[in-house]
Amino acid sequence: xxxTAPPGSAGARPSRFLRMRDVKDLVGCSxxxxxxxxxxxxxxxxxxxxxxxxxxDERQVLAWMAKKAEEQL
Numbered sequence: 433x434x435x436t437a438p439p440g441s442a443g444a445r446p447s448r449f450l451r452m453r454d455v456k457d458l459v460g461c462s463x464x465x466x467x468x469x470x471x472x473x474x475x476x477x478x479x480x481x482x483x484x485x486x487x488x489d490e491r492q493v494l495a496w497m498a499k500k501a502e503e504q505l
Contacts, residue, residue: 450487452466476495
């Protein structure tokens with residue numbers, strides 16, 4: 433019997449921090465477009481890890497992509 437682990441459990445895939453170049457490659461948008469979407473509240477905000485050091489949560493970006501794809505159906 434196979435079971436699926438619920439989100440947040442030990443068996444769930446951990447999230448990664450993504451750099452801007454990873455986010456651009458993943459969503460296919462330029463940095464200015466991503467920042468414009470963030471300003472409008474339409475894209476996940478970056479996580480500030482230190483001065484001049486920001487990353488995006490992979491799960492949030494993937495959820496945004498899934499939502500956009502769902503809107504097209």
